[in-house]
Amino acid sequence: MSEATRTDIRTFIIDNFLFGDESQPLPDDLSLIDNDLVDSTGILELVSFIEEHFEVKIEDADIVPANLDTIGKIVAFIDRKRVH
Template identity: 35%
Template sequence: MLATVRSIVEETAAGQQVTDETPLIAHRIIDSLSLLTVVSRLEDSFGIRIDDTDVLPTHFETITAIRSFLTSKGR
């Protein structure tokens, strides 16, 4: 799962290299527009629905945070 999330983030963020703990929002690796792309790709890749109310900075701050969020959604 972690490799898939990392791949989605790197592809969406113009191929920037990130670690599992890189602050994605704080370092402006993903912005509000690219976050929507990440959400859409996560939904497609993992067969889940991410509600608007789930799109919180804490859920998308790092790749590890995204994985924890996906795990909480049953993935």
């Protein structure tokens, strides 16, 4: 499941925040904020995508960098949400 989640998240980020540009490496631990891939509205786009695509409910308290700032953290967060 995590691998499929990872692929979907990567695809969303490449399409939506990198506009298809795959020339730059996008490792799982790359900070989306520090590398200017997302800003405040970008985070909300990301949250909407996760809620709709993975059918998980995200509380306000969940919207923190510890859960959403790298692909690795996003995948782990979605996995945890699904378990619950």
